[in-house]
Every structure is written in structure tokens, then in C-alpha cells.
Amino acid sequence: MSKDRLLEAKVALITGASRGIGLAIARSLAAMGAKLGLCARDPGRLIGVAAEFERHGVPVLAVPADVSRPGDIASLVQKTEQSLGPIEILVNNAGIGVFGPIQEASEANWDAVLDTNLKSVFLLSRAVAPGMIARRGGHIVNIVSLAGKNAFAGGSIYCASKWGLLGLTECMAEDLRTHGIRVSAVCPGSVATDFSLHGNKDPQKMLQPEDVAHAVAMILTQAPQSFISEVLLRPTQKP
Numbered sequence: 001m002s003k004d005r006l007l008e009a010k011v012a013l014i015t016g017a018s019r020g021i022g023l024a025i026a027r028s029l030a031a032m033g034a035k036l037g038l039c040a041r042d043p044g045r046l047i048g049v050a051a052e053f054e055r056h057g058v059p060v061l062a063v064p065a066d067v068s069r070p071g072d073i074a075s076l077v078q079k080t081e082q083s084l085g086p087i088e089i090l091v092n093n094a095g096i097g098v099f100g101p102i103q104e105a106s107e108a109n110w111d112a113v114l115d116t117n118l119k120s121v122f123l124l125s126r127a128v129a130p131g132m133i134a135r136r137g138g139h140i141v142n143i144v145s146l147a148g149k150n151a152f153a154g155g156s157i158y159c160a161s162k163w164g165l166l167g168l169t170e171c172m173a174e175d176l177r178t179h180g181i182r183v184s185a186v187c188p189g190s191v192a193t194d195f196s197l198h199g200n201k202d203p204q205k206m207l208q209p210e211d212v213a214h215a216v217a218m219i220l221t222q223a224p225q226s227f228i229s230e231v232l233l234r235p236t237q238k239p
């Protein structure tokens, strides 16, 4: 097998894969031979992305799904496994941000961010874990953020979701490591995507989606007797 095709025929489910970091991860895993299950809410953009992969001969299933809805998660996992096979790699990437001072935030803001960034990871991981346990192997990679470690004004809801996600990731890693399942967190600083306004940061100097994809590929190709539990990713030059 080519060294580049280390994930040949492995089934990877990537959430939030229609643009930004999720799309870069999908491209990277496809180049390594993985079969792709992809989801996002906007079907138009997602179908366009899937068509791109199909043109390059990559086995792909695109499922429009909102990961903040438990029903969508159940059918996403079921459809992916029916069409592609057992999920061996789960990349929990879908995420949203709502930023502003706590006194102006609504309960709806809290629910939207926490359901998307945190509860969905619990539900998706819980859905794939039994199969991974039965097969004695698998990877779950959670795209967290340096906002899961650092506080900043206006970040209360987003930081709460990502601090929680880091705790969830570390505990899942402990629950699942004895079953041969490796659970990892990737915590990037600001990445040049549509995700949020980047103020006066130079997008050329910011982390690129491909930098995060590279970290995910590194985690997925780690030798089997160990696992990379956490990656903190920063740009070389301060943007």
C-alpha cells in the first residue's frame, strides 16, 4: 500500500464538512484512501462538495443533517453505515459561534451553541462507540479550539461549549482506550474560514483549514500502541 494511502477503504464520518476545516479534513482523508460520510445543514453546498469527491472517484455519502437534532444524528449514523460500512473514524467538527457579552446573550443562543458544539459530540460518539468496541478499534477526533482553554471577553457561551468539549474528550478517551479506541482533541487558534470575523488579523498569517487537517491526519496515522490525546495548534507568525 502506498504510504499516502494509510486510510485505504476506512470509513470516516466528518460533521460540518461542506466548507472550512471540515472540508479540508475530508479532502485530506480522501487523499489517504478513506471512504467519506459527510454532513452539514445546507444541502445545496454539501451536495456540491460530494459531487467534487465523486468526480475524483472517492466513495462518498452526503447526508444533510443538523447535528443539534438527535433524530438527525441517528439517521446520519445509520445511513452512513448502511451505505459505506462500519464507521472507523468519527471527526466531530461541526460547530458554531455566538459571541458577545453574557448580559446580552439569550437562552436560545446558549442552547444552539451547546447543542451543536457539545451535545452532538456526546450523541454521535455514543452512537458509534458500541460498534467500535465490538470491532476493538476506532478513532474519534474532536475539533475543539484554544477557546477551550483560554477565556476572552464575549466568549462565554462558545468557551463554555469548548471547555466542556475538552472535558468530554478526555473522559471519553479514558472510557474507550481499553477497547482500542483512540479519542483525541485538536485545539486550533483562529483559522481563516467563514466562521467568524477575524478583525484586523492577516488571513495569510492565520492558521489555514489545511493546517488543522494535517494535525488530524497525524493523529489518525499514529502507531497503534499509543495515541495523541491533544494537539494545540498555533500559527508560526502572529497574525
Ligand SMILES: NC(=O)c1ccc[n+]([C@@H]2O[C@H](COP(=O)([O-])OP(=O)(O)OC[C@H]3O[C@@H](n4cnc5c(N)ncnc54)[C@H](OP(=O)(O)O)[C@@H]3O)[C@@H](O)[C@H]2O)c1
Pocket (backbone or CB within 6 Å): 015, 016, 017, 018, 019, 020, 021, 022, 039, 040, 041, 042, 043, 045, 065, 066, 067, 068, 093, 094, 095, 096, 116, 143, 144, 145, 146, 187, 188, 189, 190, 191, 192, 193, 194, 195, 196
Ligand atoms: N475558524 C476558527 O477560527 C476556528 C478555531 C478553532 C476551532 N474551530 C472549530 O472548528 C470547527 C469548524 O469551524 P470552521 O471554521 O470550519 O467553521 P465554518 O467555516 O463556519 O464551517 C462550519 C461547518 O459546519 C457545518 N455546521 C454548522 N452547524 C452545523 C450543524 N448544526 N449541523 C451540521 N453541520 C453544521 C457548516 O455547514 P452548514 O452551515 O450548512 O450546516 C459548515 O460545513 C468548529 O467546531 C469550530 O468551533 C474554528
